[in-house]
Amino acid sequence: xxxxxxxxxxxxxxxxxxxxxxxxxxxxxxxxxxxxxxxxxxxxxxxxxxxxxxxxxxxxxxxxxxxxxxxxxxxxxxxxxxxxxxxxxxxxxxxxxxxxxxxxxxxxxxxxxxxxxxxxxxxxxxxxxxxxxxxxxxxxxxxxxxxxxxxxxxxxxxxxxxxxxxxxxxxxxxxxxxxxxxxxxxxxxxxxxxxxxxxxxxxxxxxxxxxxxxxxxxxxxxxxxxxxxxxxxxxxxxxxxxxxxxxxxxxxxxxxxxxxxxxxx
Numbered sequence: 001x002x003x004x005x006x007x008x009x010x011x012x013x014x015x016x017x018x019x020x021x022x023x024x025x026x027x028x029x030x031x032x033x034x035x036x037x038x039x040x041x042x043x044x045x046x047x048x049x050x051x052x053x054x055x056x057x058x059x060x061x062x063x064x065x066x067x068x069x070x071x072x073x074x075x076x077x078x079x080x081x082x083x084x085x086x087x088x089x090x091x092x093x094x095x096x097x098x099x100x101x102x103x104x105x106x107x108x109x110x111x112x113x114x115x116x117x118x119x120x121x122x123x124x125x126x127x128x129x130x131x132x133x134x135x136x137x138x139x140x141x142x143x144x145x146x147x148x149x150x151x152x153x154x155x156x157x158x159x160x161x162x163x164x165x166x167x168x169x170x171x172x173x174x175x176x177x178x179x180x181x182x183x184x185x186x187x188x189x190x191x192x193x194x195x196x197x198x199x200x201x202x203x204x205x206x207x208x209x210x211x212x213x214x215x216x217x218x219x220x221x222x223x224x225x226x227x228x229x230x231x232x233x234x235x236x237x238x239x240x241x242x243x244x245x246x247x248x249x250x251x252x253x254x255x256x257x258x259x260x261x262x263x264x265x
Contacts, residue, residue: 050104056154200219224245
């Protein structure tokens with residue numbers, strides 16, 4: 001899946017309600033899949049585990065889906081991808097889930113996960129065309145499929161994460177981290193390595209960074225923790241709040257405010 005294959009995805013807030021679990025089994029790609037009733041939603045889970053070496057890389061390339069990354073002391077990548085649809089029709093849920101393809105690959109350097117929304121009538125042009133087509137078709141609706149990508153990685157690992165309109169959250173990582181989303185928010189924990197974050201209109205908040213930091217948002221606010229390296233921060237109209245920066249600092253906002261606790265050198 002091409003990284004310019006972005007499709008805009010907007011979702012309303014999902015409200016859970018208590019209900020007994022109901023399972024509906026079906027077969028796809030030669031494997032049994034189970035759709036479960038979870039309150040007012042139907043869900044389908046896909047879980048994979050991979051043995052890896054510390055220092056590898058997790059790549060997530062998603063056309064839709066919220067991404068959450070946590071770390072552990074285990075030498076494995078544990079992935080749970082959950083599809084969720086608010087509907088009362090099990091057959092509708094099954095068909096909708098079939099149109100969201102999840103691909104797992106273990107590579108020489110780590111693990112790659114791809115999430116793609118299948119549309120046989122869609123042209124595979126530039127991402128802007130697909131965004132506009134999405135809006136014209138009125139595909140932004142509350143009952144659309146929501147995807148949640150929850151991954152546990154070794155503490156010493158590198159991350160390369162892209163999604164469209166949803167949030168990305170990372171925990172403590174010893175390695176380089178690259179995070180991009182179209183309009184979702186970005187939140188990172190402590191990072192020991194180069195940290196690069198980018199969103200068009202979401203907010204960015206980072207924990208401590210032991211290394212260089214790059215943060216860019218078109219209109220969102222940016223809040224940066226301490227940086228033991230150089231920091232480059234840019235937003236067009238949002239506010240910027242900066243903690244201690246040991247190295248060189250370059251911060252730019254066209255119409256927002258910049259607040260600094262302390263800047264060395």
